[in-house]
Amino acid sequence: MTFLSTVFAATENAGHVDGFWFGLIAFAIFMALGAVVWSFRDVANRHAAKADAYAAAHGGSQQHGGH
Template sequence: MTFATLVAFAAEGAEEHGSVALETVGYGIVAIVAFAALALVTASYRNVANRHAHKAEAYARAHADDAPEAGHGH
């Protein structure tokens, strides 16, 4: 193929017009699904500290004497 033939084919392909909005809808759908999945992961960590409150209370009782009297370890 010559350069002129390639230019002719490129010009012929450039004349076809499509809807750019419809071509990019897939990206929006993928983004929505990805953010929804991340939101579910984030929501799964909600209230985790209260699920293990008995462990935190037991640790606090066991280490009550280890707490420093003043700030910054003084």
């Protein structure tokens, strides 16, 4: 028996998986990633004074924002 036929046999016997669980898992992953992004909010503004002090000490001009 090949690996692919083993997988097909296992999925046939597993029964029907409700779509609700796929949505719930996707939502949980989305919320976890959102928490990670939320934890990094306003990081640049918290360190603006430190960046300005470094630029002044090393003779460079520190510009915030933009490319």
